[in-house]
Amino acid sequence: MSLSVAAYSFAASPDKVIRSVFEAADDGFDMVKTQNYYSGWVADAIFETLLNYDYLARPAKLVPNTAEAMPVINKDGKTYTFKLKKNIYFAPDPVFGNKKRELTAEDYVYSIKRLADPENRSPSANFIRGKIVGLDAQVRKAKKTGKFDYDAPVAGLQAMDRYTLRIRLNAPDSNFLYVLAYGALAAVSKEAVDAYGNKIGSHPVGTGPYMLEEYVPRSKVVLVANPNYRGFIWDFKSTGSAWDEQLVREMKGKKMPQVGRVEISIIEEEQSRWLSFQEGRIDFDKLPQLAAPVALDGSSLKPDLAEQGIRLYRTTEPEVTYTIFNMKDPVTGGYSKEKIALRRAIAMSYNTQAEISLLRNGQATKAQMIVPPGVVGHDPSYRSSIAYEPELAARLLDYFGYKKGADGYRTMPDGSPLVLKIRTEANASSRVISEIWKRGLDRIGIRAEFEVGNFADNVKDATGCRLMMWGGAWHADYPEGENFMQLLYGPNAGQGNHGCYQSKAFDKLYRQAVKLPPGKARDRLYVQMNRQMEADTAWSVHVSRTRNWLVRPWVMGFKKHPILLSDWQYLDVNK
Incomplete structure (x- = not known):
């Protein structure tokens, strides 16, 4: 269903405050420049895409957002025509000269061109690479001249009039509508980009329900309701679950957004986040895995929490966690048999079940393939060919000439030192994973050094293929397997293929x-x-996590969506 626009009435109250928490730092809010999960969470509340997702529907269902309706698609499946809603305005900002600035079709043309501009080195450029008629030619020209010509027409990307956008593809693409709902294709204004330049990531200007009021990198983010936002009526259909039925009773008919202020703290340590929630300083949060034994009785809350009116929402994330190997690194990289054997042995030394029990407290399942449950393309019968087998891994290393020295650690076949450098983060979860890696690697005689960095910096280094090994997670940007497979696609190296x-x-x-x-x-x-990736052992695939969201009784309307990140605009607060 589409959201019905409310008659103009600024419903958001500054007295209604949601206090949120992130477990890792963002990387600014210019989604052309980053794929940081936490950046996207904030950016999705500031910027708007043509399409979005129905808040309650499962499986995830696309609905119009700034578009009046779903697009008209030609019979050949290659031409999409969108009509934009009128009277959508960017948030107030000095770049507009104290005038209200309306969203137009040309803003989407500009934003998609900006995503393709090679100067921006967007990790998400692959979402549109090769798809839009004429756009790749402009990219090639920009690489030759050193400048992308934003004024040059692109045959497949046209603003037919102020409110009509036409996109023509080179070939039919059943996932293209999902791509258009991804945050990197949200509308930005050229005026803001020109004015703020490289600082646009800390000065985002969009048409969404919120705008940035305060930003202390790696510490605090404060959003306030955008007074120019058009609003909508909360009118979603229940799936029939008891949770949905309660949400509909609480929220149906309300003018949204109700919440006028969102305060986000970045607290990387699980114990600190858990204490903050227990003290009532966080309104909803994922239950830290270390707290599962004291908070849960099986799949239910323990009585002391339930008696406080706290509610539990459980969901398995459409995600996979993994460790990447840098295929260009002189130690872990390469495609010779001995290099593949090294990576395979390393992956076979990792005890995923230990991670599930020691770190996840049972709140995860072993990932068998790159495409996780809940995403189209997942095969529940698939079983990975790489298992925890340290003894076999040791024999594999022996066979390919990785010999042990007097200290018990192996050298490279040519006798040079074999030392793995694994990048990690400064939090309790990362320390547990590092310990699991060390135990397994010690068993097969490989020395490892663990380099601690900040999550946002690690993402940047991984994007540039500068890390020998690094543990990451990928949460579905859209519910289709291509979104995961593109992380290993060769042309995406340095732009998402970490x-x-x-x-x-x-x-x-x-x-x-x-x-x-x-x-x-x-x-x-x-x-x-999947089998080809395993044969080359480009990744060591780990788990898909079960998330237990704890929600304070005064928060109404909460339901964690598998794709949507920003949910504050769908909530209300009643203390």
Whole structure:
């Protein structure tokens, strides 16, 4: 369903405050420049895409957002025509000269061109690479001249009039509407980008329900309701669950947003976040995994928490955690048999079940494939060919000439030192994972050094393929397997392919898959791509986490969406 626009009435109250918390730092709010999960969480409240997701519907369902309706699609499946809603305005900002600035189709043309501009080195540019008629030619020209010509027309990207946007694709793409709902394709204004330049990430200006009031990097983010936002009526349909039925009773018919202020603290330590929640200083949060034994009785809250009126919402994230190997690194990289054997042995030394029990407290399942449960393309019968087998891993290393020295640690086949450098973060969870890695690697005789960095900095270094090994997680940007497979696609190296993995076989399968509609044929290709990744051991795949969201009784309307990050505009506060 689409959101019905409220008659103008600024419903958001500054007295209604949501206090949120992030477990890691953002990387600014210019989503063309980053794929940081926490950046996206904030940016999705500031900027708007043409399409969005129904808040309650499961599985995830696309609905119009700034578009009046779902697009008209030509019979050949390659031309999309959108009509924008009128009277959508950017948040007040000096760049507009104290005038209200209306959103137009040209803003989306500019924003998509900006995503493609090679100067921006966007990690999300692959979402549109090769898809829009004429756009790749402009990119190639920009690489030659050193400047992207924003004024040059692109045949497949046209503002037909003030409110009509037409996009023509090179080939039908069943995932393209999902791409248009991704935050990197949200509308930004050229005036703001020109005025703030490289600082646009800390001075975002969008048309969404909130605007940035205060920003202390890696410490605090404060959002306030955008007075120019058009608002909507909360009118979502229940899926029939008891949780949804309560939400509909609480929220139906309200003018949104109700919450006038969002205060976000960055607290990386799990114990500190848990204490803050217990003290009532956080309104809702994922239960830290270390607190599961004291907070949960199976899949239910323990009585002391339930008696406080706290509610529990459980969901398995459409995500996978993994460790990447840098395929360009002189130690872990390369495609020779001995280098593949090294990576495979390393992956076989990691005890995923220890992670699930020691770190996750049972709140996770072992990931068998790149595409997680809840995402189209996941095969529940798939089993990874890489298991926790340290004894076999040790024999594999022996066979390929990684010999042990007098100290018990191995050298490279040429006798040079073998030392793994694993990048990690300064929090309790990362320390547990580092310990699991160390135990496993010690068992097979490989020395490892753990370099501690900040999450946002680690993402930057990983994007540039500068880390030998790094543990990450990928949460679905849209509910289709391509979103995960593109992380290993060769042309995305340095722009989301964090290990610079290059496989002609994998890339060929990927190109075949993206041309197919959803179905068994495409799913079979995803299975083959998984097997190819395992054969090269480009990743060590770990878990999909179960999230237990604890919600204070005064927070109304909460339901964690599998794709949507920003949810403050759907909530109310009643203390």
